Amino acid sequence: MLLEVLQGTEAGGFILIQDSVNYCGRHLLKSCINAALKREEVVHVLGFEVSQEELNDGLDKTSAQRLHFHNAYSDPLGWTGNSPFTVHQFTLEDIGTLLKQTPQAKAVTLVIDSLSWILRHHDPAAICQKLQALKKGGVVRAVIGLLHSDLHQRGTVGSICHLATSVITVAPGTRGLGAFAKITRRTKSGKLMQDEEIFSINEDLTVTIQSKRSHPGSTPMNTDESEVDPTANLTFNLRLSDTQREAKEKLPLPFVFRSQHFCTRAPVQDGSFTSLMPMMIMTRRILMTTLMSRGQATSHVEHSSLQLMPLLDIYMPETTIIAWVPA
Amino acid sequence: MCVFLQGEFILVSDKHTDASFLIHHFLSFYLRAGCKVCFLGLVQSFSHYSAISQRLGVSLTQAREKGQLVFLEGLKESLGVLLQASKGTRTMDFLRDPSSGLRGLYDFVRDNVRGAVGGAEEWGPPVLLVDDLSVVLSLGVSVGAALDFSHYCRATVCSELQGSMVMLVRCEAEEEEESDDEGSERLLRGLIHQCSLTLQVQGLPTGYCRDIHGQVEVCWRGQCDKQQAQKKLFQYKVHDKGASFFARGMSSAVL
Numbered sequence: 001m002l003l004e005v006l007q008g009t010e011a012g013g014f015i016l017i018q019d020s021v022n023y024c025g026r027h028l029l030k031s032c033i034n035a036a037l038k039r040e041e042v043v044h045v046l047g048f049e050v051s052q053e054e055l056n057d058g059l060d061k062t063s064a065q066r067l068h069f070h071n072a073y074s075d076p077l078g079w080t081g082n083s084p085f086t087v088h089q090f091t092l093e094d095i096g097t098l099l100k101q102t103p104q105a106k107a108v109t110l111v112i113d114s115l116s117w118i119l120r121h122h123d124p125a126a127i128c129q130k131l132q133a134l135k136k137g138g139v140v141r142a143v144i145g146l147l148h149s150d151l152h153q154r155g156t157v158g159s160i161c162h163l164a165t166s167v168i169t170v171a172p173g174t175r176g177l178g179a180f181a182k183i184t185r186r187t188k189s190g191k192l193m194q195d196e197e198i199f200s201i202n203e204d205l206t207v208t209i210q211s212k213r214s215h216p217g218s219t220p221m222n223t224d225e226s227e228v229d230p231t232a233n234l235t236f237n238l239r240l241s242d243t244q245r246e247a248k249e250k251l252p253l254p255f256v257f258r259s260q261h262f263c264t265r266a267p268v269q270d271g272s273f274t275s276l277m278p279m280m281i282m283t284r285r286i287l288m289t290t291l292m293s294r295g296q297a298t299s300h301v302e303h304s305s306l307q308l309m310p311l312l313d314i315y316m317p318e319t320t321i322i323a324w325v326p327a
Numbered sequence: 328m329c330v331f332l333q334g335e336f337i338l339v340s341d342k343h344t345d346a347s348f349l350i351h352h353f354l355s356f357y358l359r360a361g362c363k364v365c366f367l368g369l370v371q372s373f374s375h376y377s378a379i380s381q382r383l384g385v386s387l388t389q390a391r392e393k394g395q396l397v398f399l400e401g402l403k404e405s406l407g408v409l410l411q412a413s414k415g416t417r418t419m420d421f422l423r424d425p426s427s428g429l430r431g432l433y434d435f436v437r438d439n440v441r442g443a444v445g446g447a448e449e450w451g452p453p454v455l456l457v458d459d460l461s462v463v464l465s466l467g468v469s470v471g472a473a474l475d476f477s478h479y480c481r482a483t484v485c486s487e488l489q490g491s492m493v494m495l496v497r498c499e500a501e502e503e504e505e506s507d508d509e510g511s512e513r514l515l516r517g518l519i520h521q522c523s524l525t526l527q528v529q530g531l532p533t534g535y536c537r538d539i540h541g542q543v544e545v546c547w548r549g550q551c552d553k554q555q556a557q558k559k560l561f562q563y564k565v566h567d568k569g570a571s572f573f574a575r576g577m578s579s580a581v582l
Contacts, residue, residue, distance in 0.1 A: 021519040024548055049478075049521075051486045074482050077475060079430055116520075120471045150516050 001183045001195040005166045006035050013142040014135050016164035018149045023172045027201050029146050034205040037063035041107045048072045048117035087121045107141045114146040124156045131163050173198050178210050334485035338522040342498045344541050346528035348565050350458045353493045355383040358390050363450035365440045367457045369401035397439040425467030429476035437483055453490035461497045461511045474517040538580030540564050
């Protein structure tokens with residue numbers, strides 16, 4: 001799904017890339033920009049966080065004339081007095097003025113690097129209003145924004161995510177496996193789709209999907225190192241021969257209640273549930289033992305049950321026993 | 328192909344330990360390399376750094392006289408601001424009015440980080456050292472203002488002048504995640520997003536050791552995707568004349 005989102009051409013889309021200190025989302029942002037340039041779209045970048053040279057590095061040079069970088073990096077707050085673009089100019093009118101530089105463009109993609117910078121200087125509610133107006137207003141075809149989710153409160157991040165049609169949350173992948181992306185996509189009909197993928201970004205800024213649906217926490221650990229058999233080269237024997245196994249199975253377990261009705265395996269046929277002891281000791285879990293009297297001599301059943309209960313209490317204290325003895 | 332180069336923004340951070348030995352190291356390193364150094368010493372006096380640099384083989388007094396080193400002695404300047412309310416440069420304005428931010432401090436950096444026009448000596452690329460940035464949070468400056476300051480310094484020193492920047496940030500031990508909106512953890516995260524290299528200094532997880540004073544996690548936030556996951560862990564020991572670094576378990580004391 002990541003590739004579909006990157007190639008997304010639906011109008012009114014807002015793609016949000018969320019990153020954290022552990023993995024920088026700017027590379028994926030550059031892939032988005034590159035993909036838009038290759039689709040012959042005009043891309044306007046509001047660059048607050050990195051310089052033009054740093055952002056352009058690696059982008060497709062042949063479509064450079066379709067990329068318009070608005071420098072909000074060198075003086076975003078107007079401290080030097082002659083700033084090309086300040087953070088306070090993040091309004092519909094000023095953005096419209098910027099976009100008028102390319103009046104003939106039909107499909108304009110607006111890239112904001114980054115929304116975190118703007119959120120530091122503006123009220124989050126106001127930003128949400130402006131983003132919504134940008135989406136709906138028809139001024140731009142699509143908006144792509146980068147957000148550092150660990151720099152804001154969860155409520156703020158949640159509000160921005162709610163506005164987005166697609167949210168890509170990036171995180172570092174497990175060793176050597178690229179990066180991990182969790183994608184949430186909302187179609188116009190309101191259907192919500194989610195996916196998780198491992199991806200890597202090539203030198204030419206194209207994205208390669210390496211595998212799908214693999215949460216970083218659940219990757220099996222044996223892919224990290226080559227498989228080593230821990231039972232090889234031991235100085236002792238871990239396996240049993242057939243004769244040893246037979247002898248082991250014949251061995252009566254300790255504390256088995258020996259009585260005339262003692263039977264090693266078969267469940268109760270004769271009304272005595274003492275023969276269930278080996279099985280019950282072996283399982284050692286919460287056990288519901290339903291005891292039924294089979295119409296044997298009442299005195300016999302009562303006698304053996306009276307003998308069994310204290311034993312069960314001692315040897316299997318963690319076992320819950322539910323006994324039903326019909327009257 | 329990622330061929331873009333600019334100056335490095337190196338972020339040194341520490342938690343439960345003291346990473347200032349790295350600042351002393353960088354100071355003497357850049358002075359020996361012949362760079363023009365602008366040092367914002369906000370937490371210690373000039374004589375403190377001078378004494379330590381003497382042991383590392385560099386004379387700060389001489390460097391200052393030659394014009395290679397510009398030293399802002401924050402403690403002395405702050406006394407001037409607090410005692411004489413009417414006078415004082417704008418550099419330490421944030422002491423009088425923390426809400427005004429660090430614009431005065433940035434103006435100082437901008438004016439002093441460039442070489443003097445027509446100066447006699449030709450110094451190498453400019454370097455800005457800050458020790459330490461988290462102290463302004465205790466003085467009432469907001470995290471946003473500190474991040475704005477570091478952004479402007481980076482734009483001027485690293486991008487425009489192709490110089491380097493080293494900042495020290497000290498973290499308090501904050502356990503809760505939600506309430507540190509205005510804390511040093513948020514400042515640290517914001518700075519990590521801006522920098523190209525982080526050196527996170529911590530004590531050993533197993534406790535105090537006489538021969539190994541702590542560990543440093545080096546993390547490159549590269550321009551290219553390939554450099555994303557570059558993290559290395561070293562251990563260090565601080566000596567009288569510097570610090571030595573070695574791989575985990577390779578200290579000469581244990582080998």
